[in-house]
Amino acid sequence: MKINWKRLPYDIFIDVIGGILAAIGVYNFAANAGFPMSGVSGIALIFYKLFGLPLGATIIVLNVPIALLCYKSLGKEFFLRSIRTVIITSLIMDYVAPLLPVYNGDRMLAAICTGIFAGLGYALIFSNNTSTGGTDFISMAIRARNPHVTLGRIIFVLDAAIVLLGGAVFKDLDATIYGFIISYLLSMIVDKLMYGIDAGKMTLIVTDHGQDVADVIAKYSDRGSTIMRGKGGFSGNEREIVMCACNNKQMSAIRRAVKQVDPNAFTVIMESSEVLGEGFKEE
Incomplete structure (x- = not known):
């Protein structure tokens, strides 16, 4: 793949800004509030809560089999761009987000902020024709075969299953409800920013x-x-x-x-x- 060196600084900038927003939503709001977050981030949160594994590193490890399965559907160019984004956002999750204040207030406000920050981050990344891997790879692969279905809807269906899994692991019904609120907000914001404007x-x-x-x-x-x-x-x-x-x-x-x-x-x-x-x- 031929690298567009003129565009590369802009792509990295978008990855960094999107990664910071998504990391704030996941680490500084969802993780501390004990929400069963959606996507691969949600699975990483389960490992984080159960075993104390670092979120970013876990996300990278979980992405390997998913990336291999979705490689053909995504294409080489999109796949390589996404690998760059995964690495950048995962590093931000482990090394930048912990430096920022963690929210310890009302759980509903935490859920709303999680959906808004993560939604803004993912929308920026998706709009730049890349992804943060994980279920994003699966979402993009599904949308490639079904272009009439919006990304937000695909994300919501996939994430709902992971939220239910997280709720079952932590045995917290309230957290599960908050998780669904987060998934809805996130998918709505992604759709509005990518299509609504x-x-x-x-x-x-x-x-x-x-x-x-x-x-x-x-x-x-x-x-x-x-x-x-x-x-x-x-x-x-x-x-x-x-x-x-x-x-x-x-x-x-x-x-x-x-x-x-x-x-x-x-x-x-x-x-x-x-x-x-x-x-x-x-x-």
Whole structure:
């Protein structure tokens, strides 16, 4: 694999910032509060509580068999980037997080902070097309085969099983509940940061006045649109379908404008998790 030396400092910077945030969530909040954390970090926490093994080193050891199993699904480039990230984040977990204050307050606040800090850290790392290994490898491998499923949902399902395992080991029902709260917050934050920032609306407008609808969309929202040909499944009539992607605020103006041009238009409005291309986020 050819290394992009110009980009490498930026990649390492993202790994460090993401690793610090994730380590704070796991070590400074979850570990001290006795939460059955999710992912490989959660398994490492079980060993940490039972045997006092260092979190970062345990995470590296646990990653070896998972990495070997997921290597083909992930590809060489992503795999090697992730190995770099695993090493950096694990070192931060063992040598940086212990230098920071540990939270000893309310467990609910600890759970919320765990989800927020870890979610921010993982979202930064995922957004840079790398991962912290472990169930992240499994999540990325699953998503590679099922791109329609968001990372947050995959993470939540995998992590729920580990949270239940941790709750059974520590025999703490409250901690198990907090663990699920953490998993939900973490997955939600990952999805919002990775997809929500660029989220918007997409509309399909079935009409007899396609060009007029496209013109009024451009006039009132400054958005382009695509006109496609369609045929009614029941009536067999030929109609035009106008497709337009926009942000949430622009959709309201588009709805009113379309109604004025064609009161009989059939309009479908959908959520779009991310929009790439001219006028939106560049790939």
